Amino acid sequence: MFKHFLTLEWKAFTRSATFGRSLALKIFIAFIAIYFLSMALFVGITIYPILKEIFPKQEPIYIFNNFIAIWFLWELIIRFMFQSLPVMDIKPLLTNNIQRSKIIHYLLLKTILHPFNLFAPLIFVPFGIRIITSNDYSFLTIFCWWVAMFSFVFLANFTNFILIKKFGENLKGLLPYAVSIVIFIFLEYFEIFSITKFIGQSFNLLLNYPFLVIIPIVLTIGIYILNFNSLSKNLYLDSTFRGKTQKINTSDFQWLKRFGNIATFLQLDLKLIWRNKRSKSVFWTSIIFIFYGLIFYPNPSFENMPFFLVFVGIFTTGVFLINFGQFVPAWDSAYYPMLMAQNISLRQYLNSKAVLFYFSIIVLFIISTPYIYFGKHIFIINTSCAIYNIGIGVPSVLFLGAYNKKRIDLEKRGFGNYQGMGITQWIISLPILLIPIILWSIVYYFFNDMIASTVIALIGIMGFILRNYFMNIIVKKYKSRKYITINGFKENQ
Known part of the structure; x- marks a missing residue:
């Protein structure tokens, strides 16, 4: 069924009257994405010796883990500003004998193919390979660390899905969350409570107890299910009709x-x-x-x-x-x-x-x-x-x-x-x-x-x-x- 959905979208794209211009735009964006992905890969290859040189008395992966919280926050901000939700004309599908669950799974899993989900792996995968070749940790340990990092990438992806659905058209609703982030930054700056060290130490603990990788996996599955249930409640032909009155600004300038x-x-x-x-x-x-x-x-x-x-x-x-x-x-x-x-x-x-x-x-x-x-x-x-x-x-x-x-x-x-x-x-x-x-x-x-x-x-x-x-x-x-x-x-x- 997923292959059928992809075929339908490809036909809609190639048969559009704006196909030429749309293709040119996508090629242009692809070149930009390739450039930034190349930069991410360069960082992933060079970050190990850089951390080794700057922090000679500490293990590079410990330093790396301390920046995971900062990376996750920036990942959410950048995704919210630039990553768009998957678009699909579902009305013809809903009138046919197609399970709604398959449509929802397709929409959610389609977001995994977004280039944003490649930036972080191009950094932490080469970094992990360098740690293995340096005999700092075993392959099994780093593999579990990779799984945890991939889980965080997908956690950011599906969290962004919820943020856009809920606050994309009402930025004022984000204010309490923004205030919470500012409070955490304040606590971090004055060394009252360090969220970066807490997340970093959690990943350090995972290096000693690899079975803890189940925690980020469960979090990612949970946020996926949350998205699935949210879409299930609204995936109807008449879901866009709203019975509420909106206030109109009548200023005539x-x-x-x-x-x-x-x-x-x-x-x-x-x-x-x-x-x-x-x-x-x-x-x-x-x-x-x-x-x-x-x-x-x-x-x-x-x-x-x-x-x-x-x-x-x-x-x-x-x-x-x-x-x-x-x-x-x-x-x-x-x-x-x-x-x-x-x-x-x-x-x-x-x-x-x-x-x-x-x-x-x-x-x-x-x-x-x-x-x-x-x-x-x-x-x-x-x-x-x-x-x-x-x-x-x-x-x-x-x-x-x-x-x-x-x-x-x-x-x-x-x-x-x-x-x-x-x-x-x-x-x-x-x-x-x-x-x-x-x-x-x-x-x-x-x-x-x-x-x-x-x-x-x-x-x-x-x-x-x-x-x-x-x-x-x-x-x-x-x-x-x-x-x-x-x-x-x-x-x-």
Whole structure:
């Protein structure tokens, strides 16, 4: 039956009208995954001699075990943000003589094939082999340790399944758990209680008593059964119908009427952002990434890589442009055919998007001005990057949006949700991120950072002056691809 399910999914993938673009995106993601998996394997091969050199009086596996708790926490955080739940069209299956238990087992076991489940094994398996060859422990002992580690990997996998199902669309529910984690970190920092040492000593005990491997196995089986029971209760055709009343935000943003004929579109965009889960998560992500510079500006190691400051400047002032703009016009995919069927100016529609992006860039730039504390040169770079985003970034995003025809469900969670992603979303990053960095670096190499920033700003100013010329090209492109876009949105329903 599992083979039959895989065959059905393969046919659905290869017969899709977006097969070419979907395949290109998957190949691109595969290359990224291979790169990080290779890095994990490199760490697994080299970590034993590194630990041996840094801690010569301690056994490397004891040091390794002390970091298991930290790894498990980061594993859950990264998985929650980036790992998506398995997707399968189950409605046709439920109307046939197919046991629901088989469908559920397939959905759960399918998550085991996710690349996230390979990162940790590529580290601890080579590490364990090195311990065996060094005669530190017997093969049986390390084998049981491997089983325990694999159990923790799958425990993280199935725990993430529950977290996404329960809190993926309600991040506020995670607050008590986040507070608990902060308390444990506090206890760890002040050496009141060390959860890392407790977990580490538990795995050390397993090395002396291998039969204790049954504990992580039972935990993993338990979380699997918990997932199975949860899905069993909701795997029905009518499970999505809910008999509850939702509170509606009726704000009309009347102050936007001063923008004239594009005011209606701006009101629609702001209502969309404020009322829907996916778009609201983009908004809050943009706010969070304002503090992105705090990771790099205080770090002296980046003084030898000034071009990286351009990346931070572009990203800090243009994070909303990138995150929200890459899905234009897919945000309106639910009613895009209706918009195109009305007597509505496509130019006004696109101008409203441009004004929204101009406003976001200016606001983010103003909020980022305190970064001048780290140096006047950073303020100058951020200013030039903001101007570049206004003049070049905005028309680039709008133009490439004409090739976006993947529908977006606004009510699905934002974190780990890759619905609507395509090769267009990756291409958008080229003119916004790579080109200004390359241009700035070339000018900086021959002159200095001031002239390089001036050149970037002048390019942005020139782009803004030519905005009407660019908009004419963009409007023509949207008109020529109107029916392709509409059909794409309908297909992905």
